[in-house]
């Protein structure tokens with residue numbers, strides 16, 4: 001199987017190819033002066049290929065379509081470690097598109113004999129829009145293993161909202177720690193408020209777990225709230241470090257101790273690799 005790393009997943013693709021002992025294709029990614037994306041795969045393709053490309057931006061979706069078009073004669077395993085638009089998984093207001101479905105359906109024609117994998121996709125229901133077998137991989141325990149190395153005092157694993165409780169519970173059970181969640185209300189794309197739950201955090205070390213950190217607003221609000229309640233050290237653990245704009249500054253201004261995240265997106269905080277998870281899945 002040849003591994004093809006899209007422009008937003010080059011490091012991860014390299015790691016996966018290394019773990020699997022498979023060839024990593026040489027690709028060229030550029031864009032024309034008018035902004036249109038240009039892709040070329042310079043290696044000869046195998047009958048079976050794994051395309052690995054996260055889609056944090058619209059252009060990344062175009063690069064992915066271009067890669068799949070080049071691979072149309074191969075059997076494709078498509079890995080989208082971070083699936084952008086997964087938060088647009090419903091029609092919230094009349095006149096809106098179901099964008100996650102539109103993206104999946106744009107990819108479907110290239111995947112007739114293929115399969116799809118995502119990692120901690122925000123809404124697993126999005127996978128139903130793929131016409132080929134689609135599976136979501138869970139990186140929570142990779143995060144939990146890293147949390148174990150932090151040597152925390154009387155830790156609590158906290159979800160900033162009900163949506164990530166399963167993740168917090170699974171990490172907590174792995175670590176033998178307690179878990180809880182905060183009640184979150186989102187007022188707009190970047191404005192979030194939280195009400196405390198019945199958790200005793202005074203003097204304890206906390207890890208707030210979520211699938212992603214985007215603007216950082218959710219996490220910054222949670223950190224400030226928990227520190228006001230007397231938390232000792234507050235760490236963040238997220239699968240996808242989207243980290244738009246000044247998210248990192250916001251988080252450090254709120255008093256975060258450290259940010260743990262995976263390489264589904266290649267950022268400075270991506271110290272945990274999901275490559276073993278992907279390599280094992282592709283092998284099977």
Ligand code: R5P
Nearest residue numbers: 163212213214215216217218
């Ligand atoms: C929302 O339900 C997600 O799980 C995250 O909590 C959210 O998307 C994070 O976004 P932000 O960092 O912009 O608050």
